[in-house]
Amino acid sequence: MTKLADHLTIGQVAERSGVPHTALRFYEDRGLIHAERSAGNQRRFPRSVLRRIAFIRAAQRVGLSLEQIGEALATLPHDHAPTKADWARLSRTWRAELDARIDALQRLRDQLTGCVGCGCLSLRTCALNNPDDRIARYGPGAPVLKPSAEGGL
Template structure:
């Protein structure tokens, strides 16, 4: 006798089949990555195609694609339509440049870090990792913030009446 395959899955069944926690599935739903219908009792029911969407989400996350970008791409799929191999190929092509850029950045970081370990100077004046191109020299003598973003945020804060913060 062949067991009947349910057209819909509960959140627990989806979690068990996908290996993703129920809380993560609810989060994906709040983010619009997956969709469910509610029963009369308010329970979630997911179409079986949701398994493929969850697999697509997890595979995309595993290579570092942010959920916002995953959601944009999934937005091209009609609801209830699972990602196909052709869909994955198109998504991969869309993300290829961003992934290659990340890889290059990570390689540069690795090379800088390796050079820093090899140098052993730990000097804020000379260190290519902490102070690339001696950027802090332009700030004049004394201690300076190494994070330019934090420095810009501090510069935008309103000052009090005596010039303090």
């Protein structure tokens, strides 16, 4: 066990990260962050947990699932703070996913602006219209808005 005196309490981590105690416990339960226990069974986090939490929050903001985040964090070292090279390697693995999400958001913005901008939501000209459920063959959800690599139109 490492020396816990230089570790942070859950309250300190919550204050420094801006993440509530409940979310920190949830992240720990999901294996996204790790704490050691003091002699009094209190959580003690290494300072490097702050970077992990910042990464988790940023990944959530762009729509990545906790499962995806957990898979990525599992590639980082647990016995020491990740290096710049560790973070660079991790971010490279998500580049294609993030590019696809950016493309989908831009297409959504552009298609909805034209439709909402006219104010009529015309079924004759609306790109989201689906007469006779023709789009069903492309899968569930809103395939018109999915990135083209996923079968969008």
